[in-house]
Amino acid sequence: MPGPLGVSLAPYVRSSRSLYKFLKPVANWYANLSGYRKLGFHYDDLLVEERPDVQRALTRLTPRETYDRAFRLKRASQASVQHKELPKSEWIKPEEDVRYLAPHVLSVAKEDQERAVWDTINVERKK
Template identity: 65%
Template sequence: MFGPLGFSLAPYIKSSRTLSGWFKPFAAWYAQAAGYRQFGLKYDDLLVEERDDVQRAIGRLTTREGYDRAYRFKRASQCSVLQKQLPKEEWIKPEEDVRYLRPHVVEVEKENLERQAWDTASVKRN
């Protein structure tokens, strides 16, 4: 429920077939209504970059992923300046909107927890 990206009921909802059936149409509608796909952005592009764990995760992206991320930001800011959305054929499709940054953020969070555990370890002499 509590992860590095905040509170989430997603694991609980995904584990239940009934809840998953109820929430999937709403989730698809909400993602479309949010409007970030119409500007060529993916969900992970919306993560707050000022967090240390997200900064470290961005540093772990491959060269291609980093280039694609920068291109999406430049294209979205150009759309914002022009106050127009991208043409419909250039919108990000739901199957293309994959979580490319989340695995890196989770990995960084695990490393931080492990580092914290080792930093607080105490050594006793016999």
């Protein structure tokens, strides 16, 4: 997903093997430091649900993905109420932390861009 300036450096970092090898441990360290995996969250669980594109993307999840997301949110809420982290066996491992919602958000954004193009098209009559 693009950054705040609408530009993503991710493709460049992935294409450079040495840069990827340098930045991957830093990225893992930062993800572990943020603590969302200790509460059982996936990265996409942290997306702001009030955004219209995320709302539409959530409707495109399979029933199993919807159930799993609701379970993770309730479990993290309970851990927060108890002021405890989940047991280490229930933490999300980095290899399990896959982007399940981002593809849907990107497809919604592409559809919105296409809709904007079609909505603003100028049709001229042939003379």
